[in-house]
Amino acid sequence: MENSRIVINGTSLTCAQVTRAAQGDVTIEVAAEGVKRAAAAWRVARDVAAEQPVYGRTTGVGANRVVDVEWEDSDAHGLRLLRSHAAGAGPLIAPEIARAMLTVRLNQIAAGGSGVDPDVLAALADALNLGLLPPVPVYGAIGTGDLTALASTALCLLGERSWLAGTDGGPERGPGFTLRSADALAFISSNAATLGESALAVTDLRTLVAASTVVAALSLFAVRGSEEPYAPAVHEACPHPGQREVATAMRTLLAFEHASPMRIQDPYGYRAFPQVHGPALEAAQYAEAVVTREINAAAENPLVDVAGRTVWHNGNFHTAYVGLALDAARAALFQTMALSSARLGTLAEPSFTGLYPFQGATEASSGIMILEYVAHSALADVRRLATPAALGSAVLSRGVEEHAGFSTQSARATTETVAAYRIGLGCELVAATRALRMQGRAPAGGPLKAAYDLATAVMDPRVEDRPLDADIALAADLLPRLAHECAP
Template sequence: MSPTSVAVNGSGLTCEAVAAVARDGIFVTVPPQAVERARQAWEVAREVAGRQAVYGRTTGVGANRNVTIEDDDAHGLRLLRSHAGGAGPLLASEIVRAMLVVRLNQIAAGGSGVDPDVLGALAEVINRWLIPPIPAYGAIGTGDLTALAATALCLIGERPWQGGAGGPHFALRPTDALAFISSSAATFGESALAVRDVTELLRASIPVAALSLHAVRGSAEPFAAPVHEARPHPGQRRVAEAVRGLLPEEITPARIQDPYGYRAFPQVHGPAVDVAEQAEGVVTREINAAAENPLVDVANRTVWHNGNFHTASVGLALDAVRAALFQTAALSAARLGTLVEPAFTGLEAFQAAPGEPGSGIMILEYVAHSAIADIRRLASPAALGSAVLSRGVEEHAGFATQSARATTDVVTAYRTALACELVAAVRALRMQGRTPLGRLGEVYAQAADALDPAVEDRPLDADIGAAADLLPRIAVYGAY
C-alpha cells in the first residue's frame, strides 16, 4: 500500500519517497522537531553574524566575498533577482517538485540557518502542486542558484506560481537569501528520480532477458550458481540468481553455447546493478545532508565556511551509471538480433507471418539501435568538463547537473530499447505456441495480455508503447 504522506524531517528521505511526492502527489508533512531544529540553526546564524563576518549574510558572494554588507535590507533581494537568470526550456514539473521536497528536507536538517517558517511555506507549495517556473540552464554542479532564486522570487510574491493562483507569499528575510538558494536541490531531485527509474528498469531487464532466452531455447548453464561463486562480483551473482529463479527447472538447450547476449548477461548486467546501487546510496546521502555553505553548527554555536556545495560525488556516480547502461542496452540489442533469426527462433525471418515475405518485426532493431545511439552519446562523462568563474575565485565545476540531466534522458532511451526486446520475445513465444512455466509464465501472461497478438505487417509503435508501460509491472520479477 502506498503511503498517504511523507514526513520530511531532515533524515530518512529516500529516492522512492522523492518520486512518490514529485510524481504521485503524495503529501508532505514537517514534524515539529524538524521545525525546532531549523529554528535553532536560524538563531545561531543570526547570533554569529552579529559578531563576525558570515559569507552571504554580512558579505557579498562569489568574487564579492570581501565586500561588507551592513544592515542593507535590499542586498538579499538584489541577490535573488540577480541570480534568477536562468535560460532555456522550463524544467519538467516532476523535477521541480523533486527539487522542492529535497530543499525542504535539507532545511529541516538544520544547517542552513534559514527562517524555519519557510518549511511550512514550502510544504504548502508542494501539497498544492504549485510550480515555480525554472529554466533548464543555469547550474554546473556547484549549486542550483538560478533554480532556487527563481523559487524564492515566487515565495516573496515577485513572480507567479504555475499550477494555481494565490500561492503562499513568504517574506524571506534579506539575510536568509543566500542560505535559501545555496543548494543543489534541483540536481539532487532529478538524480533521485533518475536512479529510482534506472533501478526499476534494471530489474525489468531480467524477466525480459529470461523471456528471450526461453524464446531461443537458450542454455541455463551460464546462470548456474557455481559459475558465479567462482567469480563473486555482487551484482553478477544477484543477476544470475534472479534469472535462475525465473527459468523452468528442466531446459533442453538448442546449442552448447549461446551468444554473448545470453551467456554473458550476468557479467554485463551485474555491473550496471552495482553502479546503480552505489549511485542510489550517494544520492540518498546527499538529499539527507545539511550540505550548506556556510554550515550552521548549533552545538558549537558557530558557522563553518566550506566546500560541501560541490557535487562531484553525484556527478561521478551518475556518469558510471550511464556507461554501464550502455553496456547492458547493447546486450539487449544483441538478443533482439537473435529474435529475428530463423536459426534461433524456428520462425520466418523477422518473425514474419507464416507464408508471407513480410518484414515482421524488422523495424524493432532500428528503433532499438536508435535509442542505444542516444545512450552512447549521453554516456560521455560530464565530469570531464570544468569551468573557471566569478573572476577566478570559483575555479572548478563537476557538472553534476548535466550528468543528472543526461541520466534522465538515458532512462527514456533504455526503456525504449528494452520495450523492443520485450515485444520481440513475447511475439516469438506466441508464434512458437510455447508458454513458459512458473514465474516466467506469469511474466509472459501479463505481456501477452498487454500486447497485440496480430502478426501481419502493421505499425508497431503502439506495441512498443504498451511494452514500455508494462516494464514497471514486471520489474518485481527481476528483484535482486
C-alpha cells in the same frame, strides 16, 4: 492513509519518496523535529552573524566575498541577490523535476544547517500540496549550486514572481513568505534541483535494471538458450556481487523450465549477461546510495553548527560524488543495453526462434524487422549520453570558483538515458513475447510465467505486418510492473 502522505524530517527521505512527491499523489507534512532542527540553526546563524563575518549574510557572494554589507543596506542586500541570480534560460524544467526540487530543499532545510527561517518549511510544503511550481529554466547550474532555480523559487515565495499551477501551467499566486534578507543566500545555496532530478533518474534506473533481467529471461526461453552461464559454480569462481545477484535472479526466473538447450553455448547476449548486467546493477545501487546520502545531508555553505554555536565555510556544495556516480551508471547502462539489442537480433533469426525471418507471418513478411532500427536508434542516444559530464571544467566569478563537476548535466543526461533505455528494452519485450506466442510456448510457472502473462494480457497478438509503435509503447509502460511484480 499512511501511504498517501510523506513526512519530511530532514534525515530519512528516500529517492522513491522524492519520486512519489514529484508525481503529486501524496500529502507532504513536516515533522516537528525537522522544524525544531531548522529553528535552532536559524537562531545560531543570527547570533553568529552579529559577532563575525558570515559569507552571504554579512558579505557579498562569489568574488564579492571580500565586500562587507553595510548594516544600513542589509535589508536590501538579500533581495538584490535573489533578483540578480534568478536568471536561468531556456525551456522550463519538467513539472516533476520542479516538485522534486521543492521536496529535496524542504528536507535539506529540515536537516538543520542552513540557518534559514524555519517558517519557510510550511510555505514549501503548502506549495507542494497546492500543486504549485516555480518557473525554473533548464540552464543555469553546473553542479556547484542550483542558484538560478532556487532564486526563482524564492521570488515566488516573496510574491515577486507567480507560481505555475494547473495542467496548463498558467501563472497563479500561491503561499507568500517574507524571506529575510539575511536568509537569501542560505536559501539558494543548494543543489536541490540537481538532486531532485537525480533521485527521479536513479529510481527509474533501478526499476529498469530489475525489469531487464525479466526480459532477458523471456528472450532466453524464447530462443531455447542454455542456463549453464548462470550456474552457481560459474559465479563462485568470479564472485562480483552484481554478477552473482543477476545470475541468481536468472536461475529463479528459469527454475520451472527444464528443456534441453538448442546450442552448446549461446551468443554473448545470453552467455555474458551476468557479467555485463551485474555492473549496471551495482552502478545503479551505488548511485541511489549516493543520492540518498546527499538529499539527507545538511550540505550547506556556510554550514551552521548548532552544537558548536558557529558556522563553517566549506565545500559541501560540490556534488562531485553525485555526478561521478551517475556518469558511471550511464556507462554501465550502455553496455547492458547493447546486449539487449544483441538479443533482439537473435529473436529475428530463424535459427534461434524456429520461425520465419523477423517473426514474419510469411517468409516475405517484415514482421519485427523495424524493432531493431528503433532499438539501435535508442542505443545510439544512450551511447552519446554516456560521455562523462565530469570531463568538463569551468572557472567562474573572477577565478575564485575554479572548478565544477557538472552533476546537473549528468543528472539531465541520466534522465534522457533512462527514457531511451526504456524504449530499447521495450522492443526486446515485444519480440520475446511475440516469439513465444508464435511458437505456441509459455513458461511453466513462477515469476517468468507471471511476466509472460502480464505481457500477453496487454500486447496485440496479431502477427500480420502492421505498425508496431503501439506495441513498443505498451511494452515500455509495462516494464515497471515486471520489475515490481516479477523480478526476483
